Amino acid sequence: MSHRKKVNMNTRWELVLLPSLIFVVVLIAGSQYVFLEGSFYKDLGLGRVGTDIDVSNYVRFFTDSFYLNTLWITVKTAALATFFTLILGFPVAYLIARMRSRWSMLLLAGIVVATFVTIVIKVFGLMIIFSADGLINKFLMGVGIVDTPYTIIGNQTGVVVGLMHYTLGFGVLLLYSVIQTIPRSFEEAAQIHGASRWRMHYRVLLPLSIPGITIGSLMIFNMSMGAFTSAALLGGGRVFTLPVLIQRTVMMEVKYSMAGTLSAVLLVTVLLINLLAIILIRRFRAARLVIA
Amino acid sequence: MNTTSQHNTEPQTRQSTEALIAAGRRKGPAPKLGLPWGKYFHYLYSSFSYIFLLSPMIVVIGASLHGGEYYTAIKFPPDEPSFQWYSKIPKGQIEALGLSFLLAFGTAIGACIIGIPAALGIVRGKLPGRTLISTIFRAPLQIPAIVTGIAFLQLFYLIGDATGLYIQGTFWGLYLGHVFVATPYVVGTVTAILQRFDTRLEEAAFSLGANRWSTFRRVTLPVIKPGVYAGALYAFMVSFGDVPISIFLTAPGFVTYPIELFYGLENDFDPSILASASLVIFFCLIALLAMQKIVGLDTLLRSGSR
Structure with missing residues (x-):
């Protein structure tokens, strides 16, 4: 009796999933197709596009040094932001993950709030801190390091700092979950065998967390590549990354096809870099397995 | 329940761990850096990250309390704290x-x-x-x-x-x-x-x-x-x-x-x-x-x- 019922319990979960899958697939396919197709037409101005397929937008992108430079700045600022996010984030994530007191919850809460508050507010705060009579400039000019106020608005440093504020909280949470998967006992074992704190970090913790860190840094890099807000506000109309340029091309120049081309280049660049990274990780892992 | 039991066993493990580390030190090569310094550096470094991460929000909250005129409004630290801007949200x-x-x-x-x-x-x-x-x-x-x-x-x-x-x-x-x-x-x-x-x-x-x-x-x-x-x-x-x-x-x-x-x-x-x-x-x-x-x-x- 009970046995027969148990057999009946086999719910067709794959059917439960179907409506959601259709929803997501239709939206992905629909939206991606529309802008990719649109990128192969000519802009006729005022938002109208031509009817003949051509690749002039792509030709223009890859022959115009302005566009190529924008691509380079996008990749560069995203890579720098990822690097500094890891540098600033890892020690914090490690600290929280290995803390045994109630303080760890408070420290975590600080990170989560910083992640949840919209980036616009954080950029606003940055603008106040770095304004001509803000805290940083008062200090720098008071000490006599600079004569004229230093600003981060309108230069690449500002864009990188803005991107870091976008990714750091998220990065710490990611690294935190990576470190939590590494048993504490491994580190204790290293210390018992006489390894110093530095050596333990360098030889035990780091190698064990490298797979997690690589995946995490890819996610952070992807976030930075698509980040619009901080780059737009801190770029101040002087530093252009692809997301900023895409928004301007649509909103100010009303060139949908060119914006589509820029989006396609951004999307393909992100995908290619991810693919490359994954291939490299696989190679690296395979090589290590052979050695082991 | 869980936390108390952890606390009970904690000091013992730590003591024995430290004893073992001490034993390991005597036999193995001497560590290059003492433990506490690394720890303090770690705390210092982490607090820098926290300041970096949280300062924009603290500054926004602080500046919102400024009680001056419109054109001098963005000021941190605020001059004469007031909630005037909170009643003026359009x-x-x-x-x-x-x-x-x-x-x-x-x-x-x-x-x-x-x-x-x-x-x-x-x-x-x-x-x-x-x-x-x-x-x-x-x-x-x-x-x-x-x-x-x-x-x-x-x-x-x-x-x-x-x-x-x-x-x-x-x-x-x-x-x-x-x-x-x-x-x-x-x-x-x-x-x-x-x-x-x-x-x-x-x-x-x-x-x-x-x-x-x-x-x-x-x-x-x-x-x-x-x-x-x-x-x-x-x-x-x-x-x-x-x-x-x-x-x-x-x-x-x-x-x-x-x-x-x-x-x-x-x-x-x-x-x-x-x-x-x-x-x-x-x-x-x-x-x-x-x-x-x-x-x-x-x-x-x-x-x-x-």
Whole structure:
């Protein structure tokens, strides 16, 4: 009796999933197709596009040094932001993950709030801190390091700092979950065998967390590549990354096809870099397995 | 219970560990750096990260308390603390906040309606291409947000041209875009919980006479609840803070709070923005504390950050 019922319990979960899958697939396919197709037409101005397929937008992108430079700045600022996010984030994530007191919850809460508050507010705060009579400039000019106020608005440093504020909280949470998967006992074992704190970090913790860190840094890099807000506000109309340029091309120049081309280049660049990274990780892992 | 037992054993283990380390030192090579210095450096370094991360928000809250005139309003630290700007938040910002709340709340619900069945299907279904399907559900996170924004805008134009129903610049257009990017968070958090879930609980309920729906409602749902709450919170916050998608899908006079703020910062702005921004920071803090009370921060993170 009970046995027969148990057999009946086999719910067709794959059917439960179907409506959601259709929803997501239709939206992905629909939206991606529309802008990719649109990128192969000519802009006729005022938002109208031509009817003949051509690749002039792509030709223009890859022959115009302005566009190529924008691509380079996008990749560069995203890579720098990822690097500094890891540098600033890892020690914090490690600290929280290995803390045994109630303080760890408070420290975590600080990170989560910083992640949840919209980036616009954080950029606003940055603008106040770095304004001509803000805290940083008062200090720098008071000490006599600079004569004229230093600003981060309108230069690449500002864009990188803005991107870091976008990714750091998220990065710490990611690294935190990576470190939590590494048993504490491994580190204790290293210390018992006489390894110093530095050596333990360098030889035990780091190698064990490298797979997690690589995946995490890819996610952070992807976030930075698509980040619009901080780059737009801190770029101040002087530093252009692809997301900023895409928004301007649509909103100010009303060139949908060119914006589509820029989006396609951004999307393909992100995908290619991810693919490359994954291939490299696989190679690296395979090589290590052979050695082991 | 758990914590007390941990505390009881803690000093013993630590003592014996230290004794062993001391023993190891005598035999092995001497460590180059003493332990406490590394620790202090670590604390110092981490506090720098915290200052970096939190200072913009502290500065915004601080500056919102300034009591001076309009043109000197952005000042940190504030001169003569007052709440004057809080009473001067203009109607536009309040409306934008209202829209953002409504949208984020709806997005959280929509993301759950789509995300929970997806997670159930991924973990339990007999699927031929499980990896591919979970990749598809994660895809909205891999596509750069700005690309999603412009892609949806163009999709809505196309649909409008075909059917005469233009949804860009309307609530439902915006809603669709937000649900699209928020769903992966719910899928992620619920999947994480389901993978550790013992299906025998459900079988027990079912064989005791509960039907499928009440088995789901009374057994499955309570178990996945922490994941659902965590995912819903992520969805809410993603929607509540979004700029790159909303900037394309809003219209003049119909803007979310982050967009209102964005245009405010790009052009001339009213210092009352500081006040409303501070309120939003406090709201995020309260939402987080509530989540900590309901499911615990650890559940939120363990299931959510991937």
